[in-house]
Amino acid sequence: MSAEVGHHVPANSSEYIGHHLINLTQSGEKQTKLIDFSVVNVDTVFFSVFLGLLGLFLLWMIARKVTSGVPSRTQAAVEALVEMVEEQSKSIVHGDRTFVAPLALTVFFWVVFMNAMDWVPIDLPGWLNNHLGLNLPYTRIVATADINATMGMAFAVFLLMMYYSLKIKGAGGFVHELISAPFGAKWYLAPFNLGLNVVEYFSKTVSLGIRLFGNMFAGELIFALIATMGAAWGTVSMGTGLGLAVGQVIAGSIWAIFHILVVLLQAFIFMMLTLVYVGQAHESH
Numbered sequence: 001m002s003a004e005v006g007h008h009v010p011a012n013s014s015e016y017i018g019h020h021l022i023n024l025t026q027s028g029e030k031q032t033k034l035i036d037f038s039v040v041n042v043d044t045v046f047f048s049v050f051l052g053l054l055g056l057f058l059l060w061m062i063a064r065k066v067t068s069g070v071p072s073r074t075q076a077a078v079e080a081l082v083e084m085v086e087e088q089s090k091s092i093v094h095g096d097r098t099f100v101a102p103l104a105l106t107v108f109f110w111v112v113f114m115n116a117m118d119w120v121p122i123d124l125p126g127w128l129n130n131h132l133g134l135n136l137p138y139t140r141i142v143a144t145a146d147i148n149a150t151m152g153m154a155f156a157v158f159l160l161m162m163y164y165s166l167k168i169k170g171a172g173g174f175v176h177e178l179i180s181a182p183f184g185a186k187w188y189l190a191p192f193n194l195g196l197n198v199v200e201y202f203s204k205t206v207s208l209g210i211r212l213f214g215n216m217f218a219g220e221l222i223f224a225l226i227a228t229m230g231a232a233w234g235t236v237s238m239g240t241g242l243g244l245a246v247g248q249v250i251a252g253s254i255w256a257i258f259h260i261l262v263v264l265l266q267a268f269i270f271m272m273l274t275l276v277y278v279g280q281a282h283e284s285h
Helices: 013-020 042-064 073-092 100-119 124-132 147-180 187-235 238-281
Strands: none
Touching (some): 013 187, 042 073, 042 100, 073 100, 073 238, 100 147, 100 187, 100 238, 147 187
């Protein structure tokens, strides 16, 4: 869930939800233009970097305690996950996997950690902000619900595709593939081949980022909608307010449990598509 500060009291449910969907920028003001590269979402940068470092630290701590004897439950779970990622990378990437397999594992943990921030109670960061005296006008803690973060990750995967394509096929081989596949190596088909390949690379990158963003943004929005049920406590009768509060707890619990699937599945899909796209860069057409 995202969060807001407490010094601003939303007038209605729409304002309450909208306030929770605004990122903290370096100026403290909300972004007014659809596209503005001068704006940096400070909260997205902070939480994505922090959770990435936290994930690496936890993996390092687990690796330190690895034993060849009877493994702990944590070690057994991590080993099963590592084996799963290794098997997937082996079946998809035909070539050197010394970097690709660890990358896929890191991406999976990183996305899981960022997605899992959706379980933080929606007003908890705002409450902490008030009591710690931070005075932040806005705060969103789910980095993957920010399209800038997911598109940045997707663009990094695109750069990996370009890197492996050039490394394995060479500049000449890669250019030849762009203008000769999929319709054939005829000179008059080169523009069509090039155009289709450009569209393919563009659509892969955009869909990879949009898919993760869309699912996490929808989850965040549903949590905010559920939270408005409790926010209406003071505006209705005692009986209705009690019913809304109970409904909020039940609906929030059900969605939080279902969200376990969303959090893990979206991380798995992002990891698998990363492997698939990098694997395709290893192949010649």
